[in-house]
Every structure is written in structure tokens, then in C-alpha cells.
Amino acid sequence: MEQSLYNKYGGFSQVNRIVMAFYDDLLDSDEIGPYFDHVDMKRQIDHQTKFIAFLLGGPAHFAPDHLKRVHDGLRITEAHFDELKVIFRGTLENSNFSPEDVVTVLDLIEYYRNQVVAE
Amino acid sequence: MSIAAINEQLLRAVGVGIAVFTYPELSLQFKNEVFETWFSDDGIAENLPEIFPTLDIDNLFKVIEASDHYATEWSFRKKRRTMAITQMFTRARISGEDVLILECQNITRIRELESMIESYSTMVERNTREIQREKEQVEKLLLNVMPRGVYDEYKNFGVVSPQKYDSVSVMVLDFIGFTKTIDKVAPATLVSELNELFSAFDRIGEQFGCERIRTTGDMYLCVAGMQDASMNHAAAASNAALRFIRYIRRRNENADLSWKCRVGIGTGSVIGSVVGVQKYVYDVFGEAVVTANIARQEAQALEILATQDVINNLNGEPEHEKARSVSAREAGLFSLVST
Numbered sequence: 001m002e003q004s005l006y007n008k009y010g011g012f013s014q015v016n017r018i019v020m021a022f023y024d025d026l027l028d029s030d031e032i033g034p035y036f037d038h039v040d041m042k043r044q045i046d047h048q049t050k051f052i053a054f055l056l057g058g059p060a061h062f063a064p065d066h067l068k069r070v071h072d073g074l075r076i077t078e079a080h081f082d083e084l085k086v087i088f089r090g091t092l093e094n095s096n097f098s099p100e101d102v103v104t105v106l107d108l109i110e111y112y113r114n115q116v117v118a119e
Numbered sequence: 120m121s122i123a124a125i126n127e128q129l130l131r132a133v134g135v136g137i138a139v140f141t142y143p144e145l146s147l148q149f150k151n152e153v154f155e156t157w158f159s160d161d162g163i164a165e166n167l168p169e170i171f172p173t174l175d176i177d178n179l180f181k182v183i184e185a186s187d188h189y190a191t192e193w194s195f196r197k198k199r200r201t202m203a204i205t206q207m208f209t210r211a212r213i214s215g216e217d218v219l220i221l222e223c224q225n226i227t228r229i230r231e232l233e234s235m236i237e238s239y240s241t242m243v244e245r246n247t248r249e250i251q252r253e254k255e256q257v258e259k260l261l262l263n264v265m266p267r268g269v270y271d272e273y274k275n276f277g278v279v280s281p282q283k284y285d286s287v288s289v290m291v292l293d294f295i296g297f298t299k300t301i302d303k304v305a306p307a308t309l310v311s312e313l314n315e316l317f318s319a320f321d322r323i324g325e326q327f328g329c330e331r332i333r334t335t336g337d338m339y340l341c342v343a344g345m346q347d348a349s350m351n352h353a354a355a356a357s358n359a360a361l362r363f364i365r366y367i368r369r370r371n372e373n374a375d376l377s378w379k380c381r382v383g384i385g386t387g388s389v390i391g392s393v394v395g396v397q398k399y400v401y402d403v404f405g406e407a408v409v410t411a412n413i414a415r416q417e418a419q420a421l422e423i424l425a426t427q428d429v430i431n432n433l434n435g436e437p438e439h440e441k442a443r444s445v446s447a448r449e450a451g452l453f454s455l456v457s458t
Contacts, residue, residue: 012239016232016235016239019235020228020231020232020235023231027198027199027200033199034199036199037199040201041200041201041230041231041234042234042237045231045234045235045238046234046237046238046241049235049238049239049242050238050242053239053242058242059242059243059245059246060242061242061245
């Protein structure tokens with residue numbers, strides 16, 4: 001059986017660094033940081049922890065409509081989604097992800113574009 | 120540079136936020152850069168209640184008066200980040216005047232990490248529960264194809280070694296006219312009937328220490344004496360068979376479908392083993408299985424036929440007589456009598 005990226009990059013002991021780095025990068029972003037101006041820290045970290053673990057094939061579960069539900073009403077644009085991918089690319093590269101694995105993860109994120117971007 | 124100047128430089132340079140207030144007026148006397156960045160970058164607030172509007176000042180006075188120290192935690196938003204700061208107030212006397220020293224430590228990262236660990240724990244706990252549920256389902260399935268003792272061996276060692284049981288009793292049962300019933304009855308009804316019958320046999324067998332090994336179509340095979348070598352397995356299988364027949368008779372009185380089973384019981388040795396690699400099943404082979412099958416084939420509707428070896432182990436109970444049919448009698452079989 002193929003090893004998940006979650007296990008390949010050291011399980012939660014390493015993935016937690018990616019979660020925190022991404023959290024910092026998002027809040028520092030002038031483009032999409034304002035989306036989090038009034039978001040509860042616990043809720044945001046909980047969501048990011050589970051989403052990143054889920055993306056990397058870790059022990060997280062996401063109901064198919066969960067992403068749509070949590071992003072409903074936020075009016076996220078295509079450009080902001082693209083920016084999120086740029087930020088996440090940077091986070092992964094800084095976390096020593098190989099170029100192929102960065103592409104794999106970004107392709108997975110792209111798969112959820114329609115659930116995140118406002119119609 | 121004087122000692123006082125060095126001290127002040129130090130206070131300004133440390134990574135914790137430090138401020139000094141007059142006591143009990145609580146006017147701001149000194150703040151270092153870290154404190155200013157966190158709480159007072161507008162420079163307007165000049166006393167403690169203005170800087171921390173929701174701080175419980177009454178409680179602060181009460182605790183300071185009692186112990187000179189007061190600890191609390193402060194949380195606020197700074198550029199969309201939820202900052203968490205611990206505050207330690209200490210009353211001190213400087214140059215003959217009371218002051219309140221406030222020391223603030225940034226524990227934002229600790230709180231963020233705690234939230235992440237909480238989130239991760241929830242994930243892992245949920246996963247563990249799901250794995251446990253799956254494990255129980257697998258266990259249930261495996262217990263359907265092998266006895267518990269064999270399953271335990273498989274679970275602990277990953278393999279099941281074939282085992283010879285020198286003396287057990289095997290009971291084999293099937294239904295007369297089953298092929299015709301298949302043609303007459305809807306598949307769902309037929310399966311439901313078999314489920315009900317075999318489940319009842321399982322319950323009755325369990326009471327007598329008989330363990331179902333397998334069913335093949337309408338044939339049901341169980342063994343007594345595999346798990347407990349000291350039991351009277353011939354009597355156990357015989358009594359269970361009599362209860363099977365009694366159950367079928369009663370069921371036939373009220374059911375649309377009337378079932379007529381025939382039962383054979385044999386005593387002797389068997390070998391028990393898991394057979395197959397990808398699709399494995401636990402099975403028993405040997406003398407007792409062969410003789411039980413011969414007896415079953417000779418049995419008439421609702422009759423239990425047992426071999427001489429079974430009868431020899433019964434100590435008279437349950438009652439038995441020479442088999443009714445000539446071929447069965449010639450084969451040395453006995454019919455068990457319900458009392």
C-alpha cells in the first residue's frame with residue numbers, strides 16, 4: 001500500500017509544524033488575512049489541523065459538504081483562492097516538501113475550489 | 120553607565136512586557152517597549168483600568184492586600200491574532216512608595232498549540248473508535264467461520280496450526296426435500312427460514328456445548344468436545360440433536376413451511392484447521408465426520424441416527440433403539456428416542 005504524505009513527512013510530530021506555519025502565513029497575508037479578522041482562533045486552528053491532516057492522508061475525516069458549509073457567506077473569490085494556494089505552496093516548500101509532493105497537495109486543494117469559492 | 124541606568128536598559132530590552140504603576144492610584148509610571156507594543160501603542164491610556172478595561176480591579180486590590188501578588192490571564196486581538204498574555208502583579212516598595220509591578224508573558228503560541236493538540240486528539244479519538252468498530256466487525260465475521268479458541272490463536276500468532284482432537288462427537292443435519300423447496304419458495308423466504316433454523320440450532324447447541332463449524336446449503340455441522348475434552352460429548356451432541364428435532368416439530372405446527380430434517384451423529388477423532396489462504400474457512404475432517412455423514416444419509420425424516428461409538432459413550436441416556444430401516448440397522452446404527 002502506498003504511504004500517505006502524512007506518514008512520509010513524519011506524522012503529526014512534523015505535520016503540526018506545517019499547520020502552525022500555515023496559520024501564521026495566512027494571518028500575515030494582507031490579501032486573505034482579513035477573512036480571519038473575526039474568526040475564533042480555536043475554530044480556525046481546529047479547521048486547519050483537520051484539513052491539512054486530511055489533505056495529507058492523515059487520520060482526519062471531512063464530510064463532502066463540510067468545506068462548503070464553513071466557507072459559505074465568506075464571499076471568497078477565485079483570486080483569493082489562488083492566493084491561498086500560493087501561500088500554502090510557500091508553507092510546504094519551507095517545510096521541505098519535495099516539488100512533486102507540493103504539486104500533489106496543490107492539485108488536491110484545487111479539487112475543492114468549487115466548495116470554497118463563492119458562486 | 121550607572122547601575123540604575125543598566126537596570127532600566129535591561130527592563131527595556133527583555134522579551135517580557137513590564138510596567139510599573141503607583142499604588143493604590145494605579146497610574147502608569149513606566150512601561151518597556153514590549154508592553155507598549157502589546158497594550159499601549161496609542162499612548163493614550165495612562166492608568167491600569169484604562170489599559171485593561173475588563174480587569175477585575177476590586178479583586179486585584181483584595182488579593183494584593185492579602186498576598187502582594189496577583190496572577191491572571193489577558194486575551195485580546197492584535198491584527199486578527201488572538202493574543203494570550205499571563206499577567207503577574209507584584210506590590211513592591213521603591214524609595215518609600217508603594218508601586219505595582221506588572222510582568223506580562225506572551226503565551227499566545229502555547230494556547231495555539233493547545234488548540235491544535237485538542238483538535239488532533241479529537242481526530243485520533245474518533246479514528247480509534249472507528250478502528251475499534253471495524254475490529255469488532257472483523258472479529259464477528261471471523262467468529263462466524265472459526266471457533267473462538269481457534270480465532271484467539273489466529274489473533275495472537277497470525278496463523279492457526281492444524282490440531283487433532285482424539286475424541287469428539289460430530290452432529291450433521293440436513294433437510295429432506297430441500298431441492299424441491301428451493302423451487303417452490305422465494306429466495307428471500309428460503310434464506311430467512313434457513314437463518315432462523317440455523318440460529319435456533321446455534322442457540323440450542325451452545326447450551327449443550329456444541330459448536331457450529333459450518334453450514335453448506337441446507338447442511339449444518341457442529342461438534343461437541345473440541346473446547347472441553349473432559350465433557351461427555353456423545354451425550355451433549357445427542358441431547359442437542361433431540362432438542363433440534365423437538366424445536367422443528369413445534370415450529371412445523373405453526374409455520375407455513377414444514378421442515379423435515381435428518382440427523383447423524385458420529386464419535387471419533389477429527390482434525391480441525393483453517394483451509395485456504397486468500398479465502399479461508401475453518402473446517403474439521405476425520406473419522407467422526409465421515410461416520411456422522413453416513414448416519415445422516417441413513418436417517419429418515421425427523422430421525423437421529425447415532426453410531427455404535429456414540430451409544431457406547433452415552434451411559435444409557437438418552438434412550439436409543441436399533442435403527443428402524445434395514446440398511447441403517449445393517450450399518451450398526453441406533454435411533455435416539457425422545458422421552
